[in-house]
Amino acid sequence: MRSRPRSNRQTFMPMSMDRIIARSACVCHFNGMFSQNPDDCVRKLGENELIERIRAWLGPVAPPAPYGMGDDCAVLPAVTTSRQQIITTDSLTFGQHFDASAHAHDAGAKLMNRNISDIAAMGGTPGPALLNLLFGPDLSLLWLEQFIAGIRQCCEKFGVTVVGGDISQLPPGQFTASVTLTGLTDSPPALRSTAEIGDTIYVTGTLGGSILHKHLHFEPRIKEGQWLAAHEACTAMMDLTDGLGKDLAALLPEGSSAAINLQNLPLSHDARECARKDSHSPQMHAFCDGEDYELLFTVARGTQSEIFEKQWQTRFPELKVSCIGRIVNAHPAGRYIDIESSEALPWQSGFEHFKQT
Amino acid sequence: MRSRPRSNRQTFMPMSMDRIIARSACVCHFNGMFSQNPDDCVRKLGENELIERIRAWLGPVAPPAPYGMGDDCAVLPAVTTSRQQIITTDSLTFGQHFDASAHAHDAGAKLMNRNISDIAAMGGTPGPALLNLLFGPDLSLLWLEQFIAGIRQCCEKFGVTVVGGDISQLPPGQFTASVTLTGLTDSPPALRSTAEIGDTIYVTGTLGGSILHKHLHFEPRIKEGQWLAAHEACTAMMDLTDGLGKDLAALLPEGSSAAINLQNLPLSHDARECARKDSHSPQMHAFCDGEDYELLFTVARGTQSEIFEKQWQTRFPELKVSCIGRIVNAHPAGRYIDIESSEALPWQSGFEHFKQT
Numbered sequence: 167m168r169s170r171p172r173s174n175r176q177t178f179m180p181m182s183m184d185r186i187i188a189r190s191a192c193v194c195h196f197n198g199m200f201s202q203n204p205d206d207c208v209r210k211l212g213e214n215e216l217i218e219r220i221r222a223w224l225g226p227v228a229p230p231a232p233y234g235m236g237d238d239c240a241v242l243p244a245v246t247t248s249r250q251q252i253i254t255t256d257s258l259t260f261g262q263h264f265d266a267s268a269h270a271h272d273a274g275a276k277l278m279n280r281n282i283s284d285i286a287a288m289g290g291t292p293g294p295a296l297l298n299l300l301f302g303p304d305l306s307l308l309w310l311e312q313f314i315a316g317i318r319q320c321c322e323k324f325g326v327t328v329v330g331g332d333i334s335q336l337p338p339g340q341f342t343a344s345v346t347l348t349g350l351t352d353s354p355p356a357l358r359s360t361a362e363i364g365d366t367i368y369v370t371g372t373l374g375g376s377i378l379h380k381h382l383h384f385e386p387r388i389k390e391g392q393w394l395a396a397h398e399a400c401t402a403m404m405d406l407t408d409g410l411g412k413d414l415a416a417l418l419p420e421g422s423s424a425a426i427n428l429q430n431l432p433l434s435h436d437a438r439e440c441a442r443k444d445s446h447s448p449q450m451h452a453f454c455d456g457e458d459y460e461l462l463f464t465v466a467r468g469t470q471s472e473i474f475e476k477q478w479q480t481r482f483p484e485l486k487v488s489c490i491g492r493i494v495n496a497h498p499a500g501r502y503i504d505i506e507s508s509e510a511l512p513w514q515s516g517f518e519h520f521k522q523t
Numbered sequence: 524m525r526s527r528p529r530s531n532r533q534t535f536m537p538m539s540m541d542r543i544i545a546r547s548a549c550v551c552h553f554n555g556m557f558s559q560n561p562d563d564c565v566r567k568l569g570e571n572e573l574i575e576r577i578r579a580w581l582g583p584v585a586p587p588a589p590y591g592m593g594d595d596c597a598v599l600p601a602v603t604t605s606r607q608q609i610i611t612t613d614s615l616t617f618g619q620h621f622d623a624s625a626h627a628h629d630a631g632a633k634l635m636n637r638n639i640s641d642i643a644a645m646g647g648t649p650g651p652a653l654l655n656l657l658f659g660p661d662l663s664l665l666w667l668e669q670f671i672a673g674i675r676q677c678c679e680k681f682g683v684t685v686v687g688g689d690i691s692q693l694p695p696g697q698f699t700a701s702v703t704l705t706g707l708t709d710s711p712p713a714l715r716s717t718a719e720i721g722d723t724i725y726v727t728g729t730l731g732g733s734i735l736h737k738h739l740h741f742e743p744r745i746k747e748g749q750w751l752a753a754h755e756a757c758t759a760m761m762d763l764t765d766g767l768g769k770d771l772a773a774l775l776p777e778g779s780s781a782a783i784n785l786q787n788l789p790l791s792h793d794a795r796e797c798a799r800k801d802s803h804s805p806q807m808h809a810f811c812d813g814e815d816y817e818l819l820f821t822v823a824r825g826t827q828s829e830i831f832e833k834q835w836q837t838r839f840p841e842l843k844v845s846c847i848g849r850i851v852n853a854h855p856a857g858r859y860i861d862i863e864s865s866e867a868l869p870w871q872s873g874f875e876h877f878k879q880t
Contacts, residue, residue, distance in 0.1 A: 237715050238644035238761055239609035239706065245602055252596035255653045255703060257691040287595035296612045298655065298701045334614040334699065342691065344655045346612060346703040349596065358594050404595055 199266060200339055201306040208310060209303035213333065219307075220299075220333075223314040227321035228328050240329035242294055242348070249350045254284040260341040264382065270309045272382040274316025280407070281347035282324055282386040283459045287405035289356040289395020290349035291388070292324050297331035297345055302338040313343075324388060356395040356463070361402035361417050364467030367424060367491045371460040373410060374437025374451035381457040393481055394463055399474055403463040409456040410490075411513045415501060417464060423497040425505040426453075432488040453513050464493065556623060557696055558663040565667060566660035570690065576664075577656075577690075580671040584678035585685050597686035599651055599705070606707045611641040617698040621739065627666045629739040631673025637764070638704035639681055639743040640816045644762035646713040646752020647706035648745070649681050654688035654702055659695040670700075681745060713752040713820070718759035718774050721824030724781060724848045728817040730767060731794025731808035738814040750838055751820055756831055760820040766813040767847075768870045772858060774821060780854040782862040783810075789845040810870050821850065 201207050208216060221228045221235060228234055232241040245251050258264065258277040268276075278295070285292045297317070301310075321328065326347065336342070370387055387405070394400040406413050414424055428449050437451035465474055471489060478487045497503045500510035558564050565573060578585045578592060585591055589598040602608050615621065615634040625633075635652070642649045654674070658667075678685065683704065693699070727744055744762070751757040763770050771781055785806050794808035822831055828846060835844045854860045857867035 231716060232712060232714050237712075238641040239611040239647065239712070241712055242608040242610055242705075244604060245608070247601060247604065251599040251602070253599055253651070253653065253687060253705075254596040255655055255687055255689050257655055257657065257689050259657070259691050259693070262692055284595040290596065294610070296610065296703055298612055298614055300614065300616070300657075300699055330610060330612055332612050332614050332701065334616050335619055336616070336699070337697070340694070342657055342693070342699075344689065344701055346653055348599075348610075355589060355594075355596070355598055357589050359588060 198306055199260070199270070199309045199341070200302065200304045201309075202304070206306050206308055207303060208301065208305045208307055210307070216333065219311075220314055223311055224318050224321075224328050227318050227326065234327065234329045235331065240294065240296075242329075245350065249352060250355055252285065252288050252290050252349045252351060252355055253346065254281055254349075255344060255346040256280045256284065257342060257344040268382055270312035271316035271319075274313035275320050276316075276382050277343055277345055278317050278320035278326065279384060279386050279459070281345045282320065282326070282388065283384070283405045283407070285347060285349035286386045286388045286391035287356065287403055287461060288349070288351060289353055289391045289403070290351040291392070292326045293348045293350060294327050294329040295321070295345050295347045297328050297343065298334070299331065299343050300334045300336045301341045302336050304338045305341060324386070351395065352392070353396040356391065356400065356403035358402055358404045358416050361419060361464040361493055362467070363419060363422050363493050363495055365401050365464040365493045366467070366469070366471065366489050367414070367417070367462070367464055367493065368487055368489050369406070369410070369432065369460055369462050370485055370487055371458070372432040372434035372437070372486065373406070373453070373458050373460065374434050374448065374455045375440040376434075376436065376455055376457040378436040378439060380434070380436065380459075384457070384459040386459065387461045390461055390482060390485065394461065397477075399465045399469040401464045401466050403461060406458040406460045406462050407456060409454050409458070410452070410462065411454045411502070412456075413462060417462065418493060418501070421496045422493050423495070423500065424491050424502050425494045425497075425508075426491040426502055426511060427489070427505045430488050430490050432486055432490075450513060453511070555663055556617070556627070556666045556698070557659065557661045558666075559661070563663050563665055564660060565658065565662045565664055567664070573690065576668075577671055580668055581675050581678075581685050584675050584683065591684065591686045592688065597651065597653075599686070602707065606709060607712055609642065609645050609647050609706045609708060609712055610703065611638055611706075612701060612703040613637045613641065614699060614701040625739055627669035628673035628676075631670035632677050633673075633739050634700055634702055635674050635677035635683065636741060636743050636816070638702045639677065639683070639745065640741070640762045640764070642704060642706035643743045643745045643748035644713065644760055644818060645706070645708060646710055646748045646760070647708040648749070649683045650705045650707060651684050651686040652678070652702050652704045654685050654700065655691070656688065656700050657691045657693050658698045659693050661695045662698060681743070708752060709749070710753040713748065713757065713760035715759055715761045715773050718776060718821040718850055719824070720776060720779050720850050720852055722758050722821040722850045723824070723826070723828065723846050724771070724774070724819070724821055724850065725844055725846055726763070726767070726789065726817055726819050727842055727844055728815070729789040729791035729794070729843065730763070730810075730815050730817065731791050731805065731812045732797040733791075733793065733812055733814040735793040735796060737791070737793065737816075741814075741816040743816065744818045744842075747818055747839060747842065751818065754834075756822045756826040758821045758823050760818060763815040763817045763819050764813060766811050766815070767809070767819065768811045768859070769813075770819060774819065775850060775858065778853045779850050780852070780857065781848050781859050782851045782854075782865075783848040783859055783868060784846070784862045787845050787847050789843055789847075807870060810868070
């Protein structure tokens with residue numbers, strides 16, 4: 167990885183399903199998430215008893231104090247000086263990042279996987295995590311148990327431990343949870359800010375239509391991220407959360423544009439499915455839809471793409487990688503241009519959260 | 524510090540103002556926290572612009588990527604192997620931990636100070652933090668700016684940096700924020716689980732009546748915690764968040780009780796003030812009220828209390844320390860007994876969050 171930092175460009179790990187999922191989050195009492203049955207509500211339990219249950223549900227992924235919950239802080243394992251420690255945080259809010267059609271287990275897995283995907287995007291290995299839960303007193307205990315089971319399954323799969331957390335009360339009908347996740351990298355962490363003009367742009371997997379299924383069932387690209395961070399040709403990397411159209415801007419150096427090869431956009435089956443249902447093209451869905459959780463990365467100019475792609479296929483025969491364009495000098499037509507026609511793409515920016523005009 | 528761990532007892536960093544502050548959190552539009560004026564609402568800004576503002580308000584305590592916001596993760600500074608890394612998280616919810624009478628600056632400071640107090644309770648030095656903000660679209664930008672200013676002031680005072688975070692949307696009229704804070708200890712961290720029968724029980728400062736003022740204006744005991752963690756006589760430590768009556772249980776080994784010297788309970792002015800206003804004693808307020816954010820610690824049996832207290836006074840001449848009792852063999856009368864009469868104290872447990880019978 168190139169290590170020269172460039173700008174203070176930031177993203178604060180934003181979200182994007184808002185566009186698609188209805189925003190009204192309050193006073194929902196359906197699908198078993200909130201319960202009218204007093205015996206199935208979190209309010210039935212005292213705080214300590216509730217926390218004991220959550221620890222029991224987490225099982226072996228919740229180590230005892232001082233390396234886990236049970237003291238004022240958790241003690242983190244020592245880090246050898248050859249490794250770099252990284253940290254990220256991401257939230258999951260009912261009505262915003264999932265709706266009542268989602269199974270509790272999938273929602274819990276999504277929360278943890280969102281954070282693991284951030285660790286993957288730096289080339290790291292996930293480690294200890296902290297969990298903040300905020301919910302109304304009418305949250306179903308059964309739902310919460312399944313939510314925690316989803317978190318536990320991800321933790322077991324990726325070697326994550328839950329070492330601390332916090333519970334707090336919201337008004338009835340509401341739920342939100344945050345995870346803060348630490349990680350370690352062996353190689354220098356893969357950054358967003360180190361791409362240069364002339365680098366080619368790659369993406370893993372297929373894009374678009376995540377709302378139909380994948381936003382709850384994606385696979386964080388941990389092994390792929392580690393391989394890329396250690397690969398001398400990889401110059402910058404991030405994960406796709408808000409959609410290519412918004413996220414790619416974060417990889418572009420100042421004074422550059424991205425020339426996109428629309429033919430090479432890896433369209434997911436669900437991008438085509440969404441296109442069949444609305445007036446947009448599958449390419450629009452692949453370019454603009456959020457929550458792909460694939461890796462977006464750049465490869466140094468001068469790299470022989472055939473060799474790089476062959477190395478990839480040897481290492482990851484089951485996961486497609488696609489060269490979708492190149493970073494070029496800033497083009498008068500716009501930030502994203504069609505590599506064939508040099509005309510601006512019709513989708514120059516992604517969705518902006520909070521703005522309501 | 525003794526280093527032998529004991530139990531899996533946990534607390535999950537609970538909260539306690541609920542008893543005192545009204546729980547209704549929803550649909551509040553007063554005191555400038557939520558605004559009907561479109562020009563003063565967070566919804567006026569796009570997410571990126573809002574995050575740019577928050578970064579600008581944080582100023583020098585928000586370092587650039589890769590050691591701060593702006594990439595998928597933040598890179599943490601390397602830790603020398605002689606130091607131990609610790610981590611904690613704590614939330615602040617409108618209607619639960621502060622109400623509309625609180626100034627935004629004080630609310631922000633409280634959120635950060637709650638976490639710093641947890642670091643103090645382990646004998647640590649606070650370091651990089653992450654900030655999760657969740658709020659309705661009608662949150663006042665002016666209020667948010669002042670909230671962030673309160674966070675910044677604490678960060679500058681204690682050397683904390685904000686290296687990452689997340690913003691998420693709640694229904695109108697709502698606000699909650701979480702901080703995850705890392706820290707380092709030079710001495711082995713001071714734990715809760717290492718007290719033994721025969722140890723004496725100490726507390727810093729004065730207790731009770733925090734609701735009148737101190738819960739928004741307390742001083743995390745960082746230097747005191749570091750000094751105690753390095754002191755060979757100190758056997759266990761925690762900070763007082765839910766009130767002595769609830770928190771002390773976490774320091775007691777199995778098969779023990781606490782013999783309390785009620786004459787030595789350090790009554791705050793506000794404990795007396797609260798007692799004047801209600802039917803309870805100042806001792807009840809000192810024993811049961813939450814959010815003192817003082818240090819509760821134990822001193823090894825056999826330590827000469829005069830020498831220990833003189834050392835304290837030399838090092839911290841402005842902060843009182845009080846010996847409030849001793850850990851004794853489990854007493855049939857109860858967990859907390861009067862050291863003079865050996866009768867049970869009337870207050871055997873603290874407040875339990877979420878339980879509503």
